[in-house]
Amino acid sequence: AQSVSQHNHHVILSEAASLELGCNYSYGGTVNLFWYVQYPGQHLQLLLKYFSGDPLVKGIKGFEAEFIKSKFSFNLRKPSVQWSDTAEYFCAVNGAGSARQLTFGSGTQLTVLP
């Protein structure tokens, strides 16, 4: 069975600090990888996704993530966070060419202090 681990449950940063949120997955096959974000009071929305090609993926609002197949990782990064990035971030995976449903990690709450 596939699984996703997000080891950081709560991250607190000051504005302009750099961000890296960890995501590791377990799956016996080719995967598609996603990062979703949930801003306070809003619904889940897609930040970025990887399904093939360049392992460095750029998303909205200056976020990027790198797929490292040998490490089963898909870490999310942003060089300089803003107060408006305060949100909960979820990593998710599904099997390429097979299951459509997403398996999510437990999420990381990011708090950015002004």
Added chain:
Amino acid sequence: GAGVSQTPSNKVTEKGKYVELRCDPISGHTALYWYRQSLGQGPEFLIYFQGTGAADDSGLPNDRFFAVRPEGSVSTLKIQRTERGDSAVYLCASSPRTGDSETQYFGPGTRLLVL
């Protein structure tokens, strides 16, 4: 354009009662998903529709849970004989096609509380 909508936004019921949760996907989206999110956890898959049929219902926890999508658009998640452990946020998502790399667009969820 309009996103995925879910009604009601909140539902409080008593243990043993029956509830229905509704999802209106984005117009034209063929795939529809239901997930359940418990406090402090990520969403967990329940069931996936491709058109009118349930393509995968392996995530439904037991036979008290059932979902339909009779006309390939609106879907209803039905929970019989609710239990306190059913309390969670129920999320619906839709995608334009059924490919595995398709983006799923989520609704705001229905927060269910079983007393």
